[in-house]
Amino acid sequence: ETGVTQTPRHLVMGMTNKKSLKCEQHLGHNAMYWYKQSAKKPLELMFVYSLEERVENNSVPSRFSPECPNSSHLFLHLHTLQPEDSALYLCASSLRDTSYEQYFGPGTRLTVT
Amino acid sequence: AQSVTQPDIHITVSEGASLELRCNYSYGATPYLFWYVQSPGQGLQLLLKYFSGDTLVQGIKGFEAEFKRSQSSFNLRKPSVHWSDAAEYFCARGHTDKLIFGTGTRLQVFP
Numbered sequence: 001e002t003g004v005t006q007t008p009r010h011l012v013m014g015m016t017n018k019k020s021l022k023c024e025q026h027l028g029h030n031a032m033y034w035y036k037q038s039a040k041k042p043l044e045l046m047f048v049y050s051l052e053e054r055v056e057n058n059s060v061p062s063r064f065s066p067e068c069p070n071s072s073h074l075f076l077h078l079h080t081l082q083p084e085d086s087a088l089y090l091c092a093s094s095l096r097d098t099s100y101e102q103y104f105g106p107g108t109r110l111t112v113t
Numbered sequence: 114a115q116s117v118t119q120p121d122i123h124i125t126v127s128e129g130a131s132l133e134l135r136c137n138y139s140y141g142a143t144p145y146l147f148w149y150v151q152s153p154g155q156g157l158q159l160l161l162k163y164f165s166g167d168t169l170v171q172g173i174k175g176f177e178a179e180f181k182r183s184q185s186s187f188n189l190r191k192p193s194v195h196w197s198d199a200a201e202y203f204c205a206r207g208h209t210d211k212l213i214f215g216t217g218t219r220l221q222v223f224p
Contacts, residue, residue: 041216043203048210048211099210101145101147106154106156107154
């Protein structure tokens with residue numbers, strides 16, 4: 001595998017479910033990001049991890065819980081989501097020192113019913 | 114506030130025609146500028162980037178972009194569009210430790 005991979009690619013979950021999104025990067029990067037992409041809105045940065053430490057949380061509701069166990073893996077744990085959380089969730093990675101040059105995964109299309 | 118503006122929400126061109134997608138950024142310091150493309154159901158792919166130096170940058174898939182400081186613009190161009198170029202295009206600028214994205218321009222290509 002090369003680049004940034006995300007699983008699953010599609011996820012349908014009920015509002016009471018608990019699920020996790022997974023991201024893996026094979027680029028030797030040391031910073032990782034979660035973005036939310038909703039229709040007709042700019043990409044929203046959710047979380048930033050640098051050297052496995054969370055360095056940014058953009059006022060994201062606590063029903064989204066990120067985890068970065070090492071520099072290659074990033075998870076987004078989901079619980080008791082709302083229908084408005086349905087979106088494409090994109091993972092990206094970069095080198096810490098060039099954090100504006102990010103490489104994206106294909107995304108997970110999440111539908112909350 | 115830092116911002117990136119893509120004035121055109123939707124553009125339609127014929128295959129083989131030339132293309133220019135507009136992007137304007139706020140704030141005067143030399144920015145780091147990027148163009149990404151997103152095909153349906155896919156993530157964002159980096160087309161090209163500008164950090165400094167030559168203001169005309171070449172990217173993948175035959176795209177180029179020109180940085181014009183006087184106009185605060187970084188427009189994306191392609192001399193001859195292919196049907197496979199139909200996608201959404203995002204301009205972005207780097208600011209401190211993050212990327213700021215425009216709202217995107219959807220490109221439709223007619224045969």
